[in-house]
Amino acid sequence: MSAKKNLTFLQGYFEKMSKPETIVVQGRDPKKRAVVTIVTEDEQKAFFEIRDAVIARIEKMGIRPGDQVEIGFVFIGSEKNGRVYNNLFINQIDYVN
Helix, strand or coil: CCCCCCCEEEEEEEEEEECCEECCCCCCEEEEEEEEEECCCCCEEEEEEEEHHHHHHHHHHCCCCCEEEEEEEEEEEEECEEEEEEEEEEEEEEEEC
């Protein structure tokens, strides 16, 4: 499996971003984490995890609820203790032109 993941692109409307929280992992620098809600044209709703750089980009660009955006995300699913997790991470976000 390739270490570099291809982005999957989706257009929708930015609904909200949760308050960023700090994740502390022993032996690593602390990271910020938040969850972004995106709503599609046909009113499907998806929740994506974001980290430091994307949090900063959303804040710098001034993205607000209702703004139409295009995201590039990756799937990072995992299995832990018999449970499955369907993790979706946004790596890129821009306004739709």
